[in-house]
Amino acid sequence: CETGIIFLTGYSEFEYAHQAIKLHALDYILKPIEIENFMEVIKNAESKIENKKAEQISPESLLLEYVNKQQDNRETLERVLGVNEDIKISLLYFCLGGQAQEVLNEMMYETRKALDVQCIQNYYLIPLFQSGAYVVLVTDTEKNKMLKWVLEKRIVPELTEVAEFVCSYTTDYGIKNLNEDLSHLKEMLPYGFHMKKGKIIDEETANNCHFEITEYPSALETAIQKEILKQDKDKVNEVKRFKSKKMTEAVFAADPARLLIAAAAGIVLLLLLIIKFKIHPVLSLLISALVIGLGAGMPVPTLVNTVEKGAGETLQGIVLLIGLGSLFGGILEVSGGAQCVAQTLINRFGEKKAGIALGITGLIVGTTVFFEAGVVILIPLAFGLAKKTKKSTLYYVIPLLAGLATGFAFIPPSAGSVLVANMLGVDLGIMIAVGVPTGILSLIFAGILWSKFIGTKIHTDLPISVSEIGEEEEAKLPKFSTVILIILVPLILILCSTLSEYIPSLETIRPVLQFVGTPFVALIIAILCAMYFLGKKQGYDGEQLKKIMDRSLRPTGQILLVITGGGIIRWVLQECGMGDIIGPALEQSGLPLILAAFLIAALVRASVGAAVVAMTMAAGIMASMPEIANLSPLYLAAMVCAITGGATAFSHVNDSGFWLVSSLLEIDEKTTLKSWTMMETIIGFTGLICAFVISLFA
Numbered sequence: 001c002e003t004g005i006i007f008l009t010g011y012s013e014f015e016y017a018h019q020a021i022k023l024h025a026l027d028y029i030l031k032p033i034e035i036e037n038f039m040e041v042i043k044n045a046e047s048k049i050e051n052k053k054a055e056q057i058s059p060e061s062l063l064l065e066y067v068n069k070q071q072d073n074r075e076t077l078e079r080v081l082g083v084n085e086d087i088k089i090s091l092l093y094f095c096l097g098g099q100a101q102e103v104l105n106e107m108m109y110e111t112r113k114a115l116d117v118q119c120i121q122n123y124y125l126i127p128l129f130q131s132g133a134y135v136v137l138v139t140d141t142e143k144n145k146m147l148k149w150v151l152e153k154r155i156v157p158e159l160t161e162v163a164e165f166v167c168s169y170t171t172d173y174g175i176k177n178l179n180e181d182l183s184h185l186k187e188m189l190p191y192g193f194h195m196k197k198g199k200i201i202d203e204e205t206a207n208n209c210h211f212e213i214t215e216y217p218s219a220l221e222t223a224i225q226k227e228i229l230k231q232d233k234d235k236v237n238e239v240k241r242f243k244s245k246k247m248t249e250a251v252f253a254a255d256p257a258r259l260l261i262a263a264a265a266g267i268v269l270l271l272l273l274i275i276k277f278k279i280h281p282v283l284s285l286l287i288s289a290l291v292i293g294l295g296a297g298m299p300v301p302t303l304v305n306t307v308e309k310g311a312g313e314t315l316q317g318i319v320l321l322i323g324l325g326s327l328f329g330g331i332l333e334v335s336g337g338a339q340c341v342a343q344t345l346i347n348r349f350g351e352k353k354a355g356i357a358l359g360i361t362g363l364i365v366g367t368t369v370f371f372e373a374g375v376v377i378l379i380p381l382a383f384g385l386a387k388k389t390k391k392s393t394l395y396y397v398i399p400l401l402a403g404l405a406t407g408f409a410f411i412p413p414s415a416g417s418v419l420v421a422n423m424l425g426v427d428l429g430i431m432i433a434v435g436v437p438t439g440i441l442s443l444i445f446a447g448i449l450w451s452k453f454i455g456t457k458i459h460t461d462l463p464i465s466v467s468e469i470g471e472e473e474e475a476k477l478p479k480f481s482t483v484i485l486i487i488l489v490p491l492i493l494i495l496c497s498t499l500s501e502y503i504p505s506l507e508t509i510r511p512v513l514q515f516v517g518t519p520f521v522a523l524i525i526a527i528l529c530a531m532y533f534l535g536k537k538q539g540y541d542g543e544q545l546k547k548i549m550d551r552s553l554r555p556t557g558q559i560l561l562v563i564t565g566g567g568i569i570r571w572v573l574q575e576c577g578m579g580d581i582i583g584p585a586l587e588q589s590g591l592p593l594i595l596a597a598f599l600i601a602a603l604v605r606a607s608v609g610a611a612v613v614a615m616t617m618a619a620g621i622m623a624s625m626p627e628i629a630n631l632s633p634l635y636l637a638a639m640v641c642a643i644t645g646g647a648t649a650f651s652h653v654n655d656s657g658f659w660l661v662s663s664l665l666e667i668d669e670k671t672t673l674k675s676w677t678m679m680e681t682i683i684g685f686t687g688l689i690c691a692f693v694i695s696l697f698a
Contacts, residue, residue, distance in 0.1 A: 060124050063137065067126055067179060077175060082122070083139050085174035090147050092136040092200070093168045093185035094159075101129055103163050108134055110162050114155040120147070135182060137175075152200045168201040254296040254576040262295030263573060281610055282558070285565025289572045296576045306575045307568050314567025314616070315560065318422055322415050322556055322563075324523035328530060330552020331545070332365070335534035336476065337483040341365065344480040346381065354385050359399035359447040363439055364487060366407020367414045371657060375404060379664060383462055393462060393665055394675050395455030401661065402447025402679055409611075409644040410435035410442065410687065413490050413519060416615055416647070419563060420640045423570075423619040427633060428494050428519055434637040438690040442645075446682035454675050463666035478534050486529050493522035559612065566613045570620020593631075594642045594695050597622050598688045601646030610655070614647035635698035638691040645687020651680040 062077050078084060094111070096104055108125050115123050115136070126135040138147060148169055156167065168188040172181050188201045254262075266288045273284035289310075293303040331337070341361050349357040361378060382396035389395075408414045412421065412428045412435065421431045497517020500506040506513065515521060535545045591599075601618035605611060622628060622639065631639070651658050652673065657680075662672040 060126060063124055063126050066175075067128075067135075067182065074175065081124070081139055081175070083174055085176060087139065088171055088173055089175065090138040090171050091169065091178075091181055091185060092138075092151060093133060093182065093189070094136070094165050095131070095133040095167070095186075095189050096163055096165045104129065104132065104134060107159060107162055107165070110159055111136060111155070114158050118150050118154055120150070131186075133186075135185075137178075148200065148202065156200060166201070170202060254298065256577075259296045259576050262292050262576075265295055266292035266569070281613065282561040282565050285562070285569060285613070289565070289568045292569065293572045293576070296572075298572070298576060302575070303572070306571055310568035310571030311564050313571065314423075314564050318415070318419050318563060319560060320520040321413060321418050321523065322560060323553065324520060324527060325413060325415060326552045326556045327549045328523060328527050330548050331527070331530040331534050332483070332487075333552070334548045335478060335530075335538050335540070337478055337486070337530075337534050340477040340480055340483050341487075343381070343477070346385070355396055355399040355451050356448055358382055358385075358396055359403040359443045362400045362403020362405075362447075363407045363411070363443055364403075364484075366404040367411045367487075367491075371404050371408050375401065375660060375664065378404075387462055392455045392459040394458060394460050395451055397661075397665060398451035398454060398675060398679055399443070399447040401676070402443050402450070402683060405648060405680060405683055406439040406442040406446070409648045409683065410439040410641055412494065413523060415559070416611065416644055417640065418519070419612070420615050420619045420643050421637070423616070423623050424628065424636050424640060425623075426636045426640055429497060429499070429517075430633050430637045431640060432491060432495060434634070434641060434694055438641050438687055438694075441690060442683045442686040445686050446679045450679055450682055454678070458671060458674065460665060460667050460671065463664065476538075478538055482533050486526060486533060489526040489529055490519070490522040493517045493525065494519060562610060562612055563616055566616030567620065570617060570624070574620060574624035592692075592695075593622070593625075593627065594639055594688070594691050597639050598642040598646040598684075598691070601643045602649050602684065603646075605647045605655075606650040606652070611647045611651075611657075615643055618643045618646060632698045635695050638694035638698060641687045641694070642691035645684040645691065647684075648687070649681040649684025651677055 059077070059080050062080060066074065066077055083089060094107065096107065104127065108127065111125065111134075120138060120140055122139040124137045124139075126137065128134055140147070151169065159165070166189050168185040170181055170185055170188075172178075188203075269291055270284055270288040273279040273287060274281055279287075286307075289307060290303070293306065294300075298306070341364060346354050346357045358378070358381065361381075365378065378400055379397065382400050383393060385391075385396045386393045408416045410417055412418050412431050417431060417435055418428065420426075421428060493513075494517050497513050500510040500513040500517075516525065531545055535548075540548070597618055600621055601614045604617050605614035619640075622643070628636070658672060658676060661676045662669060665672075667675075
């Protein structure tokens with residue numbers, strides 16, 4: 001209806017109000033109007049009346065007008081919704097693709113019911129019929145902290161019974177950028193192809209997807225959404241091959257038979273170069289990568305770019321952690337911190353249970369110190385105990401070695417676990433939660449129980465020279481509690497960062513916890529603590545600490561280059577499409593992904609000998625498989641344990657660790673195979689079993 005303005009004169013103030021109410025006026029003014037302000041008053045009255053009329057329209061209609069840019073009614077909309085730029089809103093975008101409008105209406109009806117059942121208040125549904133989608137906007141500030149969890153666990157699973165859809169989720173403050181937020185939600189939808197049924201895609205899950213969204217012609221948009229909903233992998237892979245305008249180079253797809261032959265030839269060549277011709281692993285890995293790429297038919301410019309990309313991507317998430325871990329371990333070694341931990345645990349456990357003490361020591365130290373360094377630091381304690389008790393050195397050495405190996409394999413911030421976790425996109429907090437129990441069980445079976453058996457079966461005498469590094473006098477050692485607290489600093493900070501995502505009460509300090517819990521920041525803090533409490537407090541000056549850290553960084557160059565070489569092979573295989581070949585093959589074979597990951601790592605470990613190479617190649621092959629993006633973080637953490645377990649098992653004559661143990665203990669190869677190789681294999685299979693059990697709950 002039309003809006004009219006009525007002017008009344010000659011009434012008292014009370015009568016003005018009475019007449020206005022009788023006339024059902026939307027607004028009225030009870031004050032004299034100056035003639036020069038007449039038009040301004042009229043405009044203000046019209047504005048107030050229009051606002052009153054707008055407020056009588058449903059908020060959802062106002063939202064639809066705002067989204068469709070039919071009206072610039074943001075101020076009115078904010079007043080109606082009760083939001084401003086300080087109030088957090090949540091947005092959920094449901095896309096049903098080419099479904100009929102009746103299905104969309106049914107989905108919206110079921111969504112309302114589900115939201116009401118979960119006591120979600122102040123929510124609004126915006127239908128986008130042309131896009132085959134609708135949006136849920138929630139301003140319920142009381143529920144916003146846990147809203148995504150409620151949506152994902154309670155509401156979305158119910159809606160999957162109504163129709164097929166993909167959905168994305170984001171948050172913002174106020175509705176100022178509502179249209180930009182909706183565009184971003186739409187951009188995230190293709191990641192839904194990689195998520196489990198009923199999984200919501202948000203910024204974090206999208207970033208963790210091993211799938212590069214590429215631009216494609218707008219004419220294909222609707223068809224692509226349909227293929228995503230149909231879970232048609234071939235069609236979606238075709239979409240992935242459309243590159244953005246900035247990228248002129250086409251994606252290379254190798255012939256499957258040619259790629260398999262090239263990959264097999266490259267791996268055989270790698271083995272020959274390392275084992276037969278004794279060429280350094282770094283050079284051997286690079287040569288193998290080039291042979292695989294050229295053999296698969298990859299163009300030379302693409303191959304060169306892939307090698308450079310592989311080097312950068314591999315080092316990006318690992319170089320700081322390995323370098324900082326070396327600095328931390330160097331201070332721990334020279335200050336006597338590692339020796340202090342071992343000696344204290346032995347004193348508390350007693351000589352009869354000294355193997356347990358040494359195993360725990362190895363487990364703790366193995367998370368921060370490279371295996372070889374840990375062995376050299378701690379093995380004199382095992383020899384000292386063997387000398388006292390007259391028992392076989394294996395009785396005490398095996399628990400120590402098992403602790404160091406399991407710490408390196410399963411528990412961050414060790415280089416092995418961090419490397420594989422980074423390649424599979426696993427949060428280190430989740431990895432710690434999974435790796436600690438796996439490491440403890442591996443220590444029990446491979447360290448404590450196996451040492452009692454093999455130590456009784458085979459008696460090995462003390463070596464003539466037990467160590468080149470002498471022990472510090474006990475009086476000069478740092479305090480046990482100080483060393484333990486410093487070792488725990490990075491673990492606690494990383495765990496706090498992860499927990500802050502799931503505990504609403506920590507939201508106010510979440511940015512701080514996420515910063516200090518960033519792995520490399522946590523290690524920097526731990527190093528600074530170690531420099532002061534284990535360095536300055538122990539009498540080391542700045543110059544001495546610098547020399548200690550310089551020396552600790554010497555072995556990291558080779559380790560990083562070996563990791564880089566393995567990563568380059570991974571990227572060459574991935575860019576050639578190896579994942580698309582292996583993925584279907586594994587599906588057809590019926591092997592669980594956990595078992596496949598273990599077998600790949602174990603095969604490379606047995607063939608090449610280097611655990612880091614086995615970890616890198618197995619993680620690379622698994623990461624290149626499209627199915628990986630559908631897995632939960634817990635399942636991926638279990639896969640990390642399977643890979644690191646497989647890369648630990650089957651150590652023999654092509655492994656430098658095998659010869660290190662043999663030479664330090666002064667035992668022959670046969671005895672080393674019976675003791676060390678069996679210990680490593682038990683660790684590997686324990687990791688596999690733990691991974692299977694954990695995956696059942698993922």
